[in-house]
Amino acid sequence: MTAWVLHVDMDQFLAAVEIQRHPELAGKPVVVGGRGDPTERAVVSTASYEAREFGIRSGMALKIAVRRCPEAIFLPVDFPVYEAVSAKVMQALRDFPGAVVELLGWDEAFVGIDSEDPMETAHAVRRAVFDATGLHCSVGVGDTKMRAKVATDLGKPRGVFRLTRDNWLEVMGDRPVKALWGIGSQTSKRLESHGIRTVNDLAATADDVLAAEFGPNTGPHIGRLGRGAGSAVVDDTPWIARAHGHETTYQQDLTTPDAIRAALGDLAALVEKDLRQEQRPCQRVHLKIRFAPFFTFTRVRKLPEPTYDPAVIVDTAFALYTKLADDRPVRLLGIRGEMVPPEGGYDAPRTHGRRGNP
DNA sequence: TCTGGGGTCCTAGGACCC
DNA sequence: TCTGGGGTCCTAGGACCC
Numbered sequence: 001m002t003a004w005v006l007h008v009d010m011d012q013f014l015a016a017v018e019i020q021r022h023p024e025l026a027g028k029p030v031v032v033g034g035r036g037d038p039t040e041r042a043v044v045s046t047a048s049y050e051a052r053e054f055g056i057r058s059g060m061a062l063k064i065a066v067r068r069c070p071e072a073i074f075l076p077v078d079f080p081v082y083e084a085v086s087a088k089v090m091q092a093l094r095d096f097p098g099a100v101v102e103l104l105g106w107d108e109a110f111v112g113i114d115s116e117d118p119m120e121t122a123h124a125v126r127r128a129v130f131d132a133t134g135l136h137c138s139v140g141v142g143d144t145k146m147r148a149k150v151a152t153d154l155g156k157p158r159g160v161f162r163l164t165r166d167n168w169l170e171v172m173g174d175r176p177v178k179a180l181w182g183i184g185s186q187t188s189k190r191l192e193s194h195g196i197r198t199v200n201d202l203a204a205t206a207d208d209v210l211a212a213e214f215g216p217n218t219g220p221h222i223g224r225l226g227r228g229a230g231s232a233v234v235d236d237t238p239w240i241a242r243a244h245g246h247e248t249t250y251q252q253d254l255t256t257p258d259a260i261r262a263a264l265g266d267l268a269a270l271v272e273k274d275l276r277q278e279q280r281p282c283q284r285v286h287l288k289i290r291f292a293p294f295f296t297f298t299r300v301r302k303l304p305e306p307t308y309d310p311a312v313i314v315d316t317a318f319a320l321y322t323k324l325a326d327d328r329p330v331r332l333l334g335i336r337g338e339m340v341p342p343e344g345g346y347d348a349p350r351t352h353g354r355r356g357n358p
Numbered sequence: 359t360c361t362g363g364g365g366t367c368c369t370a371g372g373a374c375c376c
Numbered sequence: 377t378c379t380g381g382g383g384t385c386c387t388a389g390g391a392c393c394c
Contacts, residue, residue: 033362034362041361042361043361043363045362059361060360061359061360062360064360064361067359077362077363104393105393106394108394181392182391182392184393185391186392187392214368214369215369217369218368242365242366243366244364245364247362249361249362249363290361296361297389298388298390299387299388299389300388301386301387302385302386332361332362334363336364
C-alpha cells in the first residue's frame, strides 16, 4: 500500500448550496455575495459555472458582476447554512475508511489515505460526499499536498486528476507560476523580473538566485513550489486560532473621528465576544483601515497586559488611527485581537489560511 | 471599474540588553 | 576616529489563502 494525499474541493460551493435549496435556479447564472444587493459595496463570494461564463469571478465587485450579467440572480451570503453543509461534507470524509482529514477551509480538505488505486479511491470519495450531501466535488490526487491541491483544479468540475513527481512538469511546466498554490500576483511579478514565467522556468532556477530575491527562507521555499515538492503529511490535529477579528466596509465613508470611534466600538464588541468564547485574552491589537479610495493600512500595538476589555481595545485601535494622522474618509475598518497562546503553545498544527514554509 | 471578511506567516529594521 | 557580536522584543509592512 502506498500513502497518498487527496485534495477534496467542493464545486461552486455556495452557489451549489443555494441551487440545492432553490432548485429553480439550476442552470442559471447565480452570484452569491454580500447582502445580495449588487448596488452595494461588496464582492462575489461564489459564482455558479453559468455566471462564470459571463466573466464573473469570486473576489470581483458586485457592481462589476451585475454589469457583466444584468440578468444574473444575486443572493446574500448565508453563513449558518454553509457551515452546516460544510460540517456534513467533513463528516463524510472522516467517515471514509482509513481517511485522515485536514481542513483547509469551508469547502476543502486534504485527505491522507493508503491505497493501491488512488484514482478509484478518489472517485469513491466523490461518491461518498455526494451521497452525504447531494453536492458535487472534485478530487486531486498527489504524492505531496502541493501536487494534490493543484491537481484538483485540473479535475474540475466533478472530476479527478492525479499529479505526481512523474507527470508534474509534463502537465504544469508550461503554465504560469501563478498557477501554483502560494504564488500570487506580487511574487509572480518579482519572478518575471528575473525572466521566470513558467513552472518550468521556476523549477530550473537555482536556490541561490531565489534566495537573493526573496530571502534565505522564502527563496528556496518558492523553488520547492515550482517543483511541486513539499510536505505529504496530512495532520488532523484541530486548528487553534491565533487571533479573531472583524472588519466592515461602510456603504458610506466615515468622515468624522466620532463616527470612527463609534464604528471601532462596534467592532471591539464583536472581538470581545470571540475572545471570551475562546477564553484567551487579547495581547496585541491590529487596526486595519482603508481610506477611500484604495489605501489600506494595518497597524499593531502590544497591550501592557492581556485583556478582554473592549474599552482598552477601542482606545488602542483609536490611538493607532490617530497616529496615522490621515483625515481622509474611511471606507473600511477592522480590528483583530491577537490572543495569548494556549497552554503549551502552538505546536499543534495549523493549516487554516497558512502560507508558511513547510 | 471596484475592492468582503475570515485568517496565517515572513522579512526588515530599530531599540535595547549583555 | 571608529563603531564587536549575539540575542530578544517590537513595529511596520508585505504576501498569500479561502
